[in-house]
Every structure is written in C-alpha cells, then in structure tokens.
Amino acid sequence: MNRKVLLIEDEPNIIEAIRFLLMRDGWEVETHSDGSTAVQAVQKSGPALVILDMMLPGRSGMDILRDLREISETANLPVLMLTARGQSRDRDMAERAGVSRFMTKPFSNAEVLDVVRDLLAQAPSQ
Amino acid sequence: MARDTLTGTRIRERRTIAGLRQADLARAVGISASYLNLIEHNRRRIGGKLLMAISGALGVEATLLTEGAEAAQIAALREAAVDMPDVAAEADRAEEFAGRFPGWAEVLTRTHRRVLSLEATVETLSDRLTHDPHLAASLHEVLSTAAAIRSSASILAENPNLEAEWQDRFHRNINEDSLRLAQSSKALVEYLDDSANSDDRTSAPQEEVETFVAEQRNHFSGLEAGTATPDEIVAAEPRLTTAAARDIGRRVLRQYARDARLIPLERLREVLSDTGIDPVAIAQRFDTDLPTALRRLAALPDEDLAAPLGLIVADASGSLIFRKQVEGFAVPRFGSSCPLWPVFAALGRPNVPLRRVITQEGRGRAMFTAFAVAHPIMAPDFDNDPLYHATMLLVPTQTDDNAEGARVQSVGTTCRVCPVARCAARREVSVLGEEF
Numbered sequence: 001m002n003r004k005v006l007l008i009e010d011e012p013n014i015i016e017a018i019r020f021l022l023m024r025d026g027w028e029v030e031t032h033s034d035g036s037t038a039v040q041a042v043q044k045s046g047p048a049l050v051i052l053d054m055m056l057p058g059r060s061g062m063d064i065l066r067d068l069r070e071i072s073e074t075a076n077l078p079v080l081m082l083t084a085r086g087q088s089r090d091r092d093m094a095e096r097a098g099v100s101r102f103m104t105k106p107f108s109n110a111e112v113l114d115v116v117r118d119l120l121a122q123a124p125s126q
Numbered sequence: 127m128a129r130d131t132l133t134g135t136r137i138r139e140r141r142t143i144a145g146l147r148q149a150d151l152a153r154a155v156g157i158s159a160s161y162l163n164l165i166e167h168n169r170r171r172i173g174g175k176l177l178m179a180i181s182g183a184l185g186v187e188a189t190l191l192t193e194g195a196e197a198a199q200i201a202a203l204r205e206a207a208v209d210m211p212d213v214a215a216e217a218d219r220a221e222e223f224a225g226r227f228p229g230w231a232e233v234l235t236r237t238h239r240r241v242l243s244l245e246a247t248v249e250t251l252s253d254r255l256t257h258d259p260h261l262a263a264s265l266h267e268v269l270s271t272a273a274a275i276r277s278s279a280s281i282l283a284e285n286p287n288l289e290a291e292w293q294d295r296f297h298r299n300i301n302e303d304s305l306r307l308a309q310s311s312k313a314l315v316e317y318l319d320d321s322a323n324s325d326d327r328t329s330a331p332q333e334e335v336e337t338f339v340a341e342q343r344n345h346f347s348g349l350e351a352g353t354a355t356p357d358e359i360v361a362a363e364p365r366l367t368t369a370a371a372r373d374i375g376r377r378v379l380r381q382y383a384r385d386a387r388l389i390p391l392e393r394l395r396e397v398l399s400d401t402g403i404d405p406v407a408i409a410q411r412f413d414t415d416l417p418t419a420l421r422r423l424a425a426l427p428d429e430d431l432a433a434p435l436g437l438i439v440a441d442a443s444g445s446l447i448f449r450k451q452v453e454g455f456a457v458p459r460f461g462s463s464c465p466l467w468p469v470f471a472a473l474g475r476p477n478v479p480l481r482r483v484i485t486q487e488g489r490g491r492a493m494f495t496a497f498a499v500a501h502p503i504m505a506p507d508f509d510n511d512p513l514y515h516a517t518m519l520l521v522p523t524q525t526d527d528n529a530e531g532a533r534v535q536s537v538g539t540t541c542r543v544c545p546v547a548r549c550a551a552r553r554e555v556s557v558l559g560e561e562f
Contacts, residue, residue: 011270011271011273011274013274013277013278013299013302013303014270014273014274014277016278016295016296016299017274017277017278017281017296017299018277020281020292020296021277021281024285055266082273084265084266084269084270084273085262085266089542089554089555092555104269105269105270105272105273106269106272106273106275106276106277107273107276107277108276108280109277109280109281109284110280112277
C-alpha cells in the first residue's frame with residue numbers, strides 16, 4: 001500500500017508539525033513549498049494523498065487543485081485542502097474544483113490525522 | 127379573524143402562563159369551567175364585569191386581553207413574512223398568530239430583527255475582507271501562525287515522552303511563532319485602528335464626493351441661484367481632501383450648474399405641479415434630454431417631494447459613478463451591484479427609456495419606480511465608438527401607486543448578500559445561503 005503523503009505548504013513550522021505527526025502515525029511524508037511547481041512535484045512524487053495549502057507563493061492551491069483534476073493520473077487523488085479562509089464561498093469553490101476535504105486553520109492535529117486516515121481508507125489501492 | 131374575537135385566546139394564553147387550570151380560574155371569577163372553556167375558544171363574547179374579574183385574576187390589564195399584540199409587533203411579523211418570499215406565510219393572519227401565541231410571536235420578531243442586524247454586519251465585514259487585500263493577508267498570517275502554534279503545542283502536550291531533540295525543536299518553533307503572532311496581531315490591530323480613525327484610508331475619492339453631496343441633500347442653492355460657482359464651492363469644502371475628490375466634485379457640480387440652467391428650479395416646481403414626477407413630460411417641457419430631467423428631479427429639495435428620490439449613474443463597465451442613496455434601496459459600497467437593476471438593462475438598450483417597478487430583496491423591501499436611460503456622453507464620431515452612461519431615478523412607490531399593475535421586478539444588492547436562491551444573474555454564492 002502506498003503510504004506516501006505530499007504536504008504542499010509554505011509555513012516551515014506547520015510543515016514540521018504535520019510531518020512529525022504523520023510520520024509517527026506511519027506515513028511517509030514529502031514536502032513541497034512552491035506553488036508554481038507543485039503540480040510537477042505531485043506527478044514526480046506519486047503520493048497516495050496530497051495536503052495542499054490554499055495560499056502558496058507562486059500559485060494558489062485552488063489553481064493547483066484544478067490542474068490536478070485535469071490530469072488523468074491525479075484526477076482521483078485524495079486532496080485535503082488547508083486554508084485560513086473558511087468562508088462558504090471558498091469552501092464552495094474548492095468543492096467545485098474537486099477537493100476531497102477542506103479544513104480551516106487553525107486545525108487540530110487529531111482532525112488532520114482523522115481526515116488523512118479516512119481519505120486513505122476510502123482511496124482505491126494503488 | 128378579527129381582533130376582538132381573539133379575547134378568549136388571549137385569556138387562555140395568559141392563564142397558561144400564570145399556571146392556572148381552567149377550573150381554578152373559573153372558580154375564581156364565579157363561572158363554570160365549561161363556560162370559561164367556551165370563552166377561551168372564542169365562542170362566547172366577553173366584556174364588562176366578567177372581563178375585569180378575569181383580568182384581575184390573571185393579574186393583567188383588561189386591554190391586554192381585548193387589544194392583543196401591539197401593532198408594531200404585527201407589522202414586524204408581516205415584514206418577516208414578506209422577507210421570505212419562498213415561504214407562503216399567512217401574512218394576513220399575523221394578528222391572529224400574535225394573539226394566539228404572543229410568546230412565539232415575540233421570538234419570531236426578535237429573531238427577524240437579529241437576522242437583519244447580522245445581515246448588515248455580514249455585508250460590511252464580507253465586503254471588507256474581499257476587497258481589502260492587506261486585511262486578508264494579515265488575517266491569513268495570524269491564522270497560519272496560530273495553526274503552527276496549536277499543532278506544535280499539541281504534539282508536546284500529547285507526547286510526554288518525546289525525545290529531547292524533538293522537544294527542543296517544537297519549543298523553539300512555538301517560541302518563534304508566538305513572537306510572530308504577537309507582531310502580526312499588533313500590526314493588524316494598528317491597521318484596523320488606523321482604518322477606523324482615518325477617512326483617507328477608508329474613503330475613495332468618489333465616496334468623499336458622494337458624502338459631501340449627500341450632506342447637502344443633493345441640492346446646491348448657490349448653483350441654483352447663480353451666486354456661486356462649482357470651483358468656489360469645491361475650494362471652500364474641507365471634506366474633499368484629495369485632488370482626485372476635488373476633481374470629481376468639480377465635474378459633478380459643473381453638470382449640476384448646467385442642468386440648473388436648462389431646468390431652473392422655480393419653473394420646474396410649476397411644471398411639477400402639472401405633470402407630477404414624469405421625466406418624459408419634464409424633458410419635453412424644457413426641451414432637454416431625459417438624463418437632465420432625471421438629475422434635476424433628484425436635485426429637488428426634500429420639501430418639494432413626498433419622499434426623497436434616489437439617483438444612480440453607471441458607466442458602460444457597470445461601475446457606479448454617482449449615487450444618491452435613498453432609504454430602502456441598498457447600494458454596495460464595494461464591488462459589483464446586482465445586474466438586474468434597470469440602470470444596467472438600460473445600458474443594453476441605449477437611448478431607450480425604461481420604466482420598471484422594482485423591489486429589492488432583503489431588508490425593508492421598499493418598492494420603487496425606476497426610470498432609466500442610457501445616453502451617449504460624447505459627440506457622434508464616425509471613427510470612434512460612442513461611450514454611454516446610464517442614469518436611473520428611483521421614486522419610492524406604494525402598492526396603491528402601482529395602479530396600472532406593472533409587474534414588480536425583484537432585484538438584489540450584490541450577490542454576496544442576496545437571499546434569492548435561484549437567479550440567472552448570480553455571479554457567486556451568497557453568504558446568507560448557508561449561515562442563515
């Protein structure tokens with residue numbers, strides 16, 4: 001089973017905390033911080049799940065998500081989106097773009113773990 | 127059901143509130159329980175001594191039993207019903223509802239008032255967050271830092287046996303992030319304080335001009351009488367703080383002065399007494415164009431009108447370039463307006479006058495007759511496309527005034543705060559859709 005999670009986030013201390021959290025839970029974690037090259041990073045990494053920040057340098061998480069859904073290999077890849085913007089409009093946009101889950105900052109570690117486990121339990125085995 | 131037939135219902139309600147059984151109250155006033163039962167079901171009229179005895183036993187004024195709910199509450203209930211057009215509420219039975227269930231009626235009216243207040247707050251805040259990139263970025267910074275602190279602190283709290291190296295790293299991260307949070311929070315508060323205290327930061331030049339014009343009630347007696355010039359008025363106005371605002375102010379007032387020369391106030395008053403608010407008739411009498419007539423009507427002093435009139439001018443991009451606000455018709459401070467407004471329909475049919483009876487969804491739901499026309503703002507030129515402005519006059523209208531039975535068209539303010547679920551013109555989801 002693919003246990004690789006790609007975390008696309010530009011806050012170093014959020015990266016460190018989530019990486020620690022997921023690694024202790026048995027997941028392999030790769031990280032990427034540049035929005036403009038995020039789609040290529042996903043294709044290269046081949047993760048079982050992507051955790052994607054909405055506001056990234058270079059390119060927005062929403063645009064990255066739309067691109068991922070256009071590419072056949074990543075069209076069904078589980079994507080958990082993190083955002084500081086919890087307005088219904090943003091949630092609606094993310095859902096229309098094909099997000100798997102949407103989580104607003106500041107989130108709890110338990111929530112992140114639950115969602116990651118849940119999404120990967122639902123994902124087709126690769 | 128008529129008001130005076132509900133006395134029994136009110137007695138039953140008050141008895142229940144007082145915790146009395148029917149038999150107890152009947153005994154206290156010297157009648158049988160079955161007779162009281164008939165009274166409480168409005169099958170027997172009641173008055174005189176018996177009414178006084180029952181009101182005394184219940185400890186309420188007799189008029190509370192006979193007159194029922196306050197008119198204001200009934201009006202508020204009807205307003206709440208009208209504000210939910212998708213629900214077929216029995217608005218004509220509001221009085222009966224308030225009489226039968228005064229407690230629930232109070233809950234409903236208070237809830238409705240609260241919704242109106244929250245809608246106003248949401249409108250203000252959502253506009254600001256959407257259109258103030260600095261504020262949005264600052265809040266993102268604060269929340270991201272809070273997320274990092276929360277995550278790191280949880281790891282430390284939930285893993286008491288964490289290796290020393292990891293403990294050090296997360297302690298250091300929390301320290302760094304808490305400093306960052308302190309700085310970003312302070313910067314955010316300073317920014318908000320500055321915004322609240324400085325007109326320069328919150329007001330666009332056009333807003334400065336509109337505020338200035340609104341304070342004059344859109345009427346400049348010096349320009350009407352020819353005793354002052356636009357340049358003099360603008361130069362003497364300390365509230366027009368920027369060069370851009372003064373430039374817009376001069377243009378607005380120069381047009382006002384031109385309009386006043388074409389349609390002098392005293393003659394307009396005479397014509398009005400003959401035609402009423404009929405922009406076409408006024409334009410014909412003064413041999414001028416419709417936009418001039420619309421602007422002159424909007425510049426009438428309040429004492430010449432039954433109710434103040436509103437005026438909106440838009441350019442071909444849909445931007446509102448002049449707003450004289452009128453109660454009951456909300457105009458968004460930022461962002462795009464509702465594309466269903468007749469002023470925008472006029473832009474699609476240049477030189478064609480449009481008259482529409484409209485009501486705005488949401489608060490108030492006042493009715494207006496909108497007179498709109500789009501007109502070229504430059505001389506005809508074979509080599510250049512014409513530029514158009516559209517002008518819309520808003521005349522408050524009562525249902526009785528709409529004698530011809532014109533279709534009443536519902537319009538919104540702006541999509542973000544519009545409650546209409548199905549609208550072909552919707553650009554984005556409404557914040558009222560989910561949270562309210």
